Amino acid sequence: MxxxxxxxxxxxxxxxxxxxxxxxxxxxxxxxxxxxxxxxxxxxxxxxxxxxxxxxxxxxxxxxxxxxxxxxxxxxxxxxxxxxxxxxxxxxxxxxxxxxHCRLSIAVPQEDAYDGPAQLGGQRIATSYPGLLGEWLRSNGVDAKVVMLAGSVEIAPRLGTADAICDLVSSGATLVANQLREAAVVVESxxxxxxxxxxxxxxxxxxxxxxxxxxxxxxxxxx
Ligand code: ATP
Ligand code: ZN
Structure with a gap:
C-alpha cells in the first residue's frame, strides 16, 4: 500500500x-x-x-x-x-x-418469566452479534445456541426460529411492538x-x- x-x-x-x-x-x-x-x-x-x-x-x-x-x-x-x-x-x-447511546440486550417473550442467565440454557438466541453474545454466555456459564441473523432479529421469536434475541435497544419500543421484554444488558454502547x-x-x-x-x-x- x-x-x-x-x-x-x-x-x-x-x-x-x-x-x-x-x-x-x-x-x-x-x-x-x-x-x-x-x-x-x-x-x-x-x-x-x-x-x-x-x-x-x-x-x-x-x-x-x-x-x-x-x-x-x-x-x-x-x-x-x-x-x-x-x-x-x-x-x-x-x-x-x-x-x-444504546445497549445490546437479551430480550425474551413478554409472557416468559426471567430470573437470571441460567434460564437461557438450551435456548436458541437470535443475534447479529455472535461474538459479544458468545462471550456473555461463556462468562455467565450458559450453554445456549446462537442463531446468527443479519437483520430483523426481533421477529425471530414470533417466527419460531429462536426463543430469545440479543439486539440493540434504545427506547425499547421495538421490543414492545414485538411482544418482547429486556432481560439482560450485554454491552452499554x-x-x-x-x-x-x-x-x-x-x-x-x-x-x-x-x-x-x-x-x-x-x-x-x-x-
Ligand atoms: P449501515 O448501513 O451503516 O450498516 P446500520 O443500519 O447498521 O447502517 P444504524 O441503524 O444507523 O446502522 O446504527 C448505527 C449505530 O447506531 C449502531 O451500531 C449503534 O451503535 C447506534 N444506535 C443507537 N441507537 C440505536 C438503536 N435504537 N438501534 C440501532 N442502533 C442504534
Ligand atoms: Zn451496519
Whole structure:
C-alpha cells in the first residue's frame, strides 16, 4: 500500500451516527468538501480526509490500515474484536463520544418469566452479534445456541426460529411492538473513536494527536 501523508477517518455514510459525527468534527474545526462519488470528504484546512462507508466495515478498514481512525458504535467495534481475535487485538477505543447511546440486550417473550442467565440454557438466541453474545454466555456459564441473523432479529421469536434475541435497544419500543421484554444488558454502547493501538509514527500521528486534544476540549465543554 502506498504511504499516505493525510490522516483518514472512516465514518458511517448514512445512518444514525452520520449527522452527530459530522457535527462533532465540525466542532473540532474541521471543514470538508465531498467527492462527487460521495465516498470521500476532503479536508479543506487540516490534512484530514473522511471515508464514508457502512458502519460494519469500519473496524476492518482500520485494522487493515486503509483508515487511521473511525467513528463507530462500541457494539460494532467490540463485535469485531471478539470475532476477529487476531486483527481485533490491534484496535482500541480511544475516546467515548457521547452520542449514539444504546445497549445490546437479551430480550425474551413478554409472557416468559426471567430470573437470571441460567434460564437461557438450551435456548436458541437470535443475534447479529455472535461474538459479544458468545462471550456473555461463556462468562455467565450458559450453554445456549446462537442463531446468527443479519437483520430483523426481533421477529425471530414470533417466527419460531429462536426463543430469545440479543439486539440493540434504545427506547425499547421495538421490543414492545414485538411482544418482547429486556432481560439482560450485554454491552452499554455509544459512538466511540476507534484507532489502532499505536498511532502512525509520522505526520498522521501528529495530526491525530492534535485532533484528540481538540476532541477532548469539545467533549469537556459539552459535558
Ligand atoms: P449501515 O448501513 O451503516 O450498516 P446500520 O443500519 O447498521 O447502517 P444504524 O441503524 O444507523 O446502522 O446504527 C448505527 C449505530 O447506531 C449502531 O451500531 C449503534 O451503535 C447506534 N444506535 C443507537 N441507537 C440505536 C438503536 N435504537 N438501534 C440501532 N442502533 C442504534
Ligand atoms: Zn451496519
Amino acid at each position: 502506498k504511504p499516505r501523508d493525510r490522516l483518514r477517518i472512516a465514518m458511517q455514510k448514512s445512518g444514525r451516527l452520520t449527522e452527530p459525527a459530522q457535527e462533532l468534527l465540525a466542532r473540532c474545526g474541521l471543514k470538508f468538501r465531498q467527492s462527487r462519488d460521495k465516498l470521500f470528504c476532503f479536508g479543506e484546512g487540516e490534512p484530514v480526509d473522511l471515508l464514508l462507508v457502512r458502519d460494519d466495515d469500519i473496524p476492518g478498514l482500520i485494522a487493515e490500515g486503509v483508515c487511521d481512525l473511525g467513528i463507530v458504535g462500541r457494539n460494532v467495534l467490540r463485535e469485531f474484536q471478539f470475532s476477529n481475535v487476531e486483527a481485533g487485538t490491534g484496535l482500541d477505543e480511544l475516546r467515548p463520544l457521547g452520542f449514539g 455509544e459512538a466511540v473513536l476507534a484507532g489502532r493501538r499505536e498511532l502512525p509514527a509520522d505526520e498522521r500521528g501528529e495530526i491525530a494527536e492534535l485532533l484528540l486534544r481538540r476532541l477532548d476540549g469539545v467533549i469537556q465543554v459539552r459535558d
